[in-house]
Amino acid sequence: MSRLLGLWRRSLQVRVVLSTVLLSSFVIGLTGSALLTSVAAGLAERRQEVVVAEARSGLDAAQAQLDAEVESVPTAQSISLAQIVDTLTQTDPSARAYELVLDGPFGAEDRTAPRRSSTALDADAVPADLQQSVRSEPGLFWRYAELSVLGAGNDVPTVVVGRQLTSPSTGDTYAMYYLFPLVEQQTTVDLVRRALLVGGLVMVLLVGGVVLLVSRQVVGPVRLARRVAERYAAGNLEQRMHVEGEDDIARLSTSFNQMAASLQSQIRRLQDLSRLQQRFVSDVSHELRTPLTTVQMGAQMLFDARETFDPKTARAAELLRTELGRFERLLSDLLDLSRFDAGAAQLELSEVDLADIARRTRSDPVAGRLGVRVQVMGAARPVKVEADVRRVERIVRNLVQNAAKYSGSPVIEVEVGQRADRVSLVVRDFGVGLDDDENLRVFDRFWRADPARTEGGTGLGLAIAREDAGLHGGTLRAHGRPGEGAEFVLTLPRRVERPEGEVADEPAVALRFA
Numbered sequence: 001m002s003r004l005l006g007l008w009r010r011s012l013q014v015r016v017v018l019s020t021v022l023l024s025s026f027v028i029g030l031t032g033s034a035l036l037t038s039v040a041a042g043l044a045e046r047r048q049e050v051v052v053a054e055a056r057s058g059l060d061a062a063q064a065q066l067d068a069e070v071e072s073v074p075t076a077q078s079i080s081l082a083q084i085v086d087t088l089t090q091t092d093p094s095a096r097a098y099e100l101v102l103d104g105p106f107g108a109e110d111r112t113a114p115r116r117s118s119t120a121l122d123a124d125a126v127p128a129d130l131q132q133s134v135r136s137e138p139g140l141f142w143r144y145a146e147l148s149v150l151g152a153g154n155d156v157p158t159v160v161v162g163r164q165l166t167s168p169s170t171g172d173t174y175a176m177y178y179l180f181p182l183v184e185q186q187t188t189v190d191l192v193r194r195a196l197l198v199g200g201l202v203m204v205l206l207v208g209g210v211v212l213l214v215s216r217q218v219v220g221p222v223r224l225a226r227r228v229a230e231r232y233a234a235g236n237l238e239q240r241m242h243v244e245g246e247d248d249i250a251r252l253s254t255s256f257n258q259m260a261a262s263l264q265s266q267i268r269r270l271q272d273l274s275r276l277q278q279r280f281v282s283d284v285s286h287e288l289r290t291p292l293t294t295v296q297m298g299a300q301m302l303f304d305a306r307e308t309f310d311p312k313t314a315r316a317a318e319l320l321r322t323e324l325g326r327f328e329r330l331l332s333d334l335l336d337l338s339r340f341d342a343g344a345a346q347l348e349l350s351e352v353d354l355a356d357i358a359r360r361t362r363s364d365p366v367a368g369r370l371g372v373r374v375q376v377m378g379a380a381r382p383v384k385v386e387a388d389v390r391r392v393e394r395i396v397r398n399l400v401q402n403a404a405k406y407s408g409s410p411v412i413e414v415e416v417g418q419r420a421d422r423v424s425l426v427v428r429d430f431g432v433g434l435d436d437d438e439n440l441r442v443f444d445r446f447w448r449a450d451p452a453r454t455e456g457g458t459g460l461g462l463a464i465a466r467e468d469a470g471l472h473g474g475t476l477r478a479h480g481r482p483g484e485g486a487e488f489v490l491t492l493p494r495r496v497e498r499p500e501g502e503v504a505d506e507p508a509v510a511l512r513f514a
């Protein structure tokens with residue numbers, strides 16, 4: 001059932017064919033049943049005119065016979081009534097088109113006679129409302145009824161005609177009923193029904209087949225277009241659709257090809273531009289390194305001799321050394337980022353114990369200098385993961401030092417956790433926190449919450465940390481609440497080699513600010 005539902009959702013062709021078949025079955029069924037009803041009604045109506053006339057003449061004959069009767073003794077009367085019934089049904093039962101039922105006399109004490117009928121029928125077989133009408137008024141009454149007594153167990157549509165008979169000699173009233181089973185009409189209706197059913201079924205199948213053929217003509221090219229678009233989206237920018245003829249599909253293919261060509265040229269242009277920029281950043285960083293080393297050596301000499309300078313110059317020498325240190329870090333961060341951008345960053349994998357890395361954060365020099373206490377949680381058991389230890393240490397160091405420098409929290413929590421397929425490390429602080437917008441912006445290059453407070457940083461630390469996490473197929477996310485604190489969650493897969501495109505995201509540690 002769920003497979004069928006899935007097919008219905010996914011396949012345009014299945015949907016078109018199935019809904020056409022269902023709708024046409026409905027329409028054909030409706031038309032067929034209307035046709036059948038009108039055929040049955042027409043047949044019954046014609047038959048009814050004939051049979052009512054036949055019954056009328058029979059009843060008139062019976063009444064005439066009664067009128068001619070001179071017997072006034074009830075027994076003799078009933079005998080002659082029985083004779084009337086017998087005469088009217090004398091013909092061979094197989095050739096006779098009706099059965100007769102005689103009921104009465106009404107109001108008389110002796111109810112045993114002359115109730116009589118041509119077969120084993122009882123007066124009770126006659127519908128009660130017709131009996132009522134016949135008894136109450138002298139006219140001719142008739143109606144349709146489904147009677148099972150006449151057929152072999154099945155209900156047979158029957159025309160029942162009845163009228164009162166009165167005996168002038170005794171004054172008794174009787175009721176006589178003609179029952180005409182419409183067997184022949186029923187057979188015809190059955191035949192028509194069967195023909196309509198078979199015809200309808202064949203028609204529905206034919207319609208289904210035709211729709212299948214027609215929809216294939218439309219769906220085929222659409223499917224082809226889908227496959228081409230998928231390959232294009234997967235990065236195969238050379239993909240184009242085959243154009244044939246001048247119909248809508250051909251025009252769609254032409255437009256698709258134009259779009260693909262224009263996208264391809266734009267992407268190429270942007271790729272070239274981006275490659276140029278990457279080269280530029282990487283070249284500039286490289287080129288600046290050599291002179292920087294010379295300048296740093298000079299600055300170091302000045303710094304070492306600062307005692308001999310006047311205080312102002314000594315201060316300048318100190319500043320020069322600090323800023324040159326920052327400049328060097330900036331260059332090396334830029335080089336790192338340009339390697340990520342060029343897709344040239346490589347992992348050096350080994351088995352790493354995340355719990356061990358977490359424990360070592362207790363002796364972080366920056367946190368120690370700033371008097372911030374680092375509390376480590378969940379690190380009693382080893383948390384093994386396949387990773388590049390240098391990169392993971394760099395991420396954790398960056399997170400801990402950021403929390404110490406920027407949050408203003410006196411305590412930092414470092415918590416590790418693991419699941420079967422992934423491990424997580426959280427660095428949590430209880431300081432200034434981050435709002436919803438900053439959660440994302442902290443990872444932007446050169447972004448700082450407070451540009452005046454650089455704390456010797458470059459604004460690239462978190463951007464690099466996120467690239468490092470992504471290189472492992474993991475994630476680095478930030479959560480926080482203004483004034484309450486922030487937590488940075490690093491989640492890595494246990495094994496770097498995973499199915500294409502899969503990323504370890506759901507953290508293996510319970511979060512406080514998420």
Ligand code: ADP
Nearest residue numbers: 402403406407442448449457458459460461462
């Ligand atoms: P850098 O430390 O070099 O300035 P980062 O990319 O490491 O660059 O951090 C970017 C900015 O994010 C920081 O300047 C700081 O404003 C903000 N930030 C980072 N960690 C926290 C934290 N734990 N609490 C509050 N702000 C933070």
